[in-house]
Amino acid sequence: MTKANDADLTLPSVVAALPGNDNGQALVLTLIFHPCTARIGEHAVIDRQKTNDWTLGRLGPLFSRGEGAAQMPLEDRHVSRRALEFSWSGDSLAVARPDDSSRCRVSGRELQDDVILDREQLRSGVPLMLSHTVVLLLRLMDGVPLAVAPDNLGMCGNSAYMHSLRQQVTRAAANDVDVLIRGETGTGKELVARALHDVGPRSDGPLVSVNMAAIPAELAAAALFGAARGAFTGSDRATTGYFRDAQGGSLFLDEVGDSPAEVQPQLLRALQQREVQSVGGRIYSVDVRVISATDAILEGQGCDFKAALRHRLGAVEIPLLPLREHPEDIGELALLMFNSAAGAGNASALLPAEQSGERNIAASCELFHRLL
Numbered sequence: 615m616t617k618a619n620d621a622d623l624t625l626p627s628v629v630a631a632l633p634g635n636d637n638g639q640a641l642v643l644t645l646i647f648h649p650c651t652a653r654i655g656e657h658a659v660i661d662r663q664k665t666n667d668w669t670l671g672r673l674g675p676l677f678s679r680g681e682g683a684a685q686m687p688l689e690d691r692h693v694s695r696r697a698l699e700f701s702w703s704g705d706s707l708a709v710a711r712p713d714d715s716s717r718c719r720v721s722g723r724e725l726q727d728d729v730i731l732d733r734e735q736l737r738s739g740v741p742l743m744l745s746h747t748v749v750l751l752l753r754l755m756d757g758v759p760l761a762v763a764p765d766n767l768g769m770c771g772n773s774a775y776m777h778s779l780r781q782q783v784t785r786a787a788a789n790d791v792d793v794l795i796r797g798e799t800g801t802g803k804e805l806v807a808r809a810l811h812d813v814g815p816r817s818d819g820p821l822v823s824v825n826m827a828a829i830p831a832e833l834a835a836a837a838l839f840g841a842a843r844g845a846f847t848g849s850d851r852a853t854t855g856y857f858r859d860a861q862g863g864s865l866f867l868d869e870v871g872d873s874p875a876e877v878q879p880q881l882l883r884a885l886q887q888r889e890v891q892s893v894g895g896r897i898y899s900v901d902v903r904v905i906s907a908t909d910a911i912l913e914g915q916g917c918d919f920k921a922a923l924r925h926r927l928g929a930v931e932i933p934l935l936p937l938r939e940h941p942e943d944i945g946e947l948a949l950l951m952f953n954s955a956a957g958a959g960n961a962s963a964l965l966p967a968e969q970s971g972e973r974n975i976a977a978s979c980e981l982f983h984r985l986l
Contacts, residue, residue, distance in 0.1 A: 642657050657942070668700050831877070873923075881923055
């Protein structure tokens with residue numbers, strides 16, 4: 615039997631859909647780098663119910679962006695037809711490289727002998743490099759994208775997490791309620807706030823962004839609710855404040871966990887009554903949607919954030935995961951940033967492409983592998 619036939623026989627056991635398995639998890643291969651960069655982010659799902667052994671190579675498995683999308687094998691001429699062979703043994707996965715296959719790295723190391731990947735490694739994600747041209751992430755996951763997202767809402771990534779996040783944002787936006795976004799620095803809180811505004815019923819109104827951590831405590835009330843002329847030293851004219859600036863639209867309170875304690879009762883009143891009182895002036899009705907974001911702890915012992923305000927801010931709460939918990943998106947995010955930097959620096963010729971020389975492809979492959 616020829617090597618081509620060996621590889622071809624493995625194809626029916628690997629499908630680019632979510633068949634599920636006995637514990638509700640799926641083993642997913644995600645393309646982190648490919649010479650055809652448009653394919654970065656595609657995935658294939660390994661169906662353990664159908665087979666215990668499978669092969670990764672030039673002709674299989676089939677990758678796609680989700681259910682209903684076109685399916686294609688790697689089709690890179692540098693990748694062997696049978697690059698790596700996998701076999702389940704309980705919850706562990708054995709990985710072997712056939713003697714005549716191209717060079718491969720598993721978890722950052724050149725594969726010489728068979729290796730065993732345990733469940734913990736598979737849950738964290740195992741980087742694979744094939745022939746210095748393709749980088750993949752092998753990961754045991756609770757779910758994978760079932761369909762191509764009709765709109766990415768300005769948020770990059772094709773992981774199951776990103777698809778779920780877009781669905782949460784779309785549902786929350788339609789309800790026109792106040793939203794609290796929680797997550798570490800760098801998880802995309804401002805992008806989510808922008809998406810909530812843009813796809814919601816207030817998209818024609820303003821989106822006013824305020825960094826609560828940057829407002830001095832003594833100026834917070836005037837900045838948020840406005841001030842009458844002469845209300846305090848130096849106020850030579852009346853100001854409207856951020857709440858009234860956002861009338862008919864959305865007010866984004868970034869770093870809301872850093873709101874001064876003195877202004878929190880007034881914030882609570884503004885949210886409950888949709889009224890604000892300018893410093894030294896009258897009361898105004900406001901029609902705004904408040905979107906808040908924080909990486910701070912808002913509840914528990916030692917926290918001075920008012921419980922009632924915390925409750926009122928989060929009519930809907932959207933938690934954001936750090937990138938380390940959805941590493942499938944690293945390739946697409948890196949490519950987006952490189953494209954942006956290259957465009958700004960008039961250096962698009964440095965970007966990887968199918969027609970790039972082998973050395974350039976190998977260098978790009980190494981870079982994406984290190985990022986992963």
